[in-house]
Amino acid sequence: MAHTVNIVNAFVDAAEGGNPAGVVLDADALSSGEKLRIAQLVGLSETAFVSRSHAADIKLEFFTPSRQIAHCGHATVATFSLLAQRGLVTGPESSKETIDGTRRILLRGDAAFMEQRAPEYVDEADFVPGAGAGRILASLGLGPDDVAAPPCVVATGNRFVLVHVRSEAVLAGLATDMAEIAAVSAAFGAIGYYVFATTDGEFAATARMFGPHYGIEEEAATGMAAGPLACYLYDRAGLKHSTLLIRQGAHMAPPSPSRITVELQLEGGRITGLFAGGEARLASTVTVM
Numbered sequence: 001m002a003h004t005v006n007i008v009n010a011f012v013d014a015a016e017g018g019n020p021a022g023v024v025l026d027a028d029a030l031s032s033g034e035k036l037r038i039a040q041l042v043g044l045s046e047t048a049f050v051s052r053s054h055a056a057d058i059k060l061e062f063f064t065p066s067r068q069i070a071h072c073g074h075a076t077v078a079t080f081s082l083l084a085q086r087g088l089v090t091g092p093e094s095s096k097e098t099i100d101g102t103r104r105i106l107l108r109g110d111a112a113f114m115e116q117r118a119p120e121y122v123d124e125a126d127f128v129p130g131a132g133a134g135r136i137l138a139s140l141g142l143g144p145d146d147v148a149a150p151p152c153v154v155a156t157g158n159r160f161v162l163v164h165v166r167s168e169a170v171l172a173g174l175a176t177d178m179a180e181i182a183a184v185s186a187a188f189g190a191i192g193y194y195v196f197a198t199t200d201g202e203f204a205a206t207a208r209m210f211g212p213h214y215g216i217e218e219e220a221a222t223g224m225a226a227g228p229l230a231c232y233l234y235d236r237a238g239l240k241h242s243t244l245l246i247r248q249g250a251h252m253a254p255p256s257p258s259r260i261t262v263e264l265q266l267e268g269g270r271i272t273g274l275f276a277g278g279e280a281r282l283a284s285t286v287t288v289m
Helices: 032-042 073-085 133-138 168-172 178-188 223-235
Strands: 003-012 019-024 047-051 058-063 093-098 101-108 111-117 120-122 152-155 159-164 192-198 205-211 216-219 243-248 258-267 270-288
Touching (some): 019 032, 159 178, 178 205
Antiparallel strands (some): 093 101, 101 111, 120 152, 152 159
């Protein structure tokens, strides 16, 4: 049976760059195994599958080429931007049902913003045995002098290992050991590493995401990692702004610069939640069997 897959670039910057996601708009009849097979045939970091929901406007499931994942930022933005552009969702707000609950979605023209939870931090004192800071840094080809702060694990829905390096030059020159990154990520129950450098100017930080445990060596934009990073920047790095811009994809090969906007929800200076989002553009449509 033929299935139509929309290839949508999410988190584009002035309609350029971004991270491509597959979007299947009519997935009610598909089994989990069929969704995984389609994701493997599409070959992108994530493919999103839309079906009917009794709890939200749509049910949204995400598959990498190797397994199902609870949440995916760029595939969420890709899906809701596409639905809005086709008139299938209207108004300033929508919602999605995922495998671990529902999330609000804000719609603004060609941009979509997804809800994430308040941050949860795990610092080195509570790291799992055998996955300390030294092993994390070694898996990136880094030493203690290359980082501005010890690594930590942050979750606002999905877990990521955050590594704050001293400069964009260090970020660009990482020597990644994908097998080690996958093993450490699995030990933490994390999607992968989000390695970043703070920057001057429009963007608060430039980042790279490595998720080989989920079949993603590096991707151009990761909304579910930008949320934890924005929280870290606010709580730990002194960037006390309610809106933070994250740049990603500039240092991957080939480059695909992406623009991710994170809007923090604050009560008394404490982060209670956030919305991460950006714009998306339909790139192509493919048919898989």
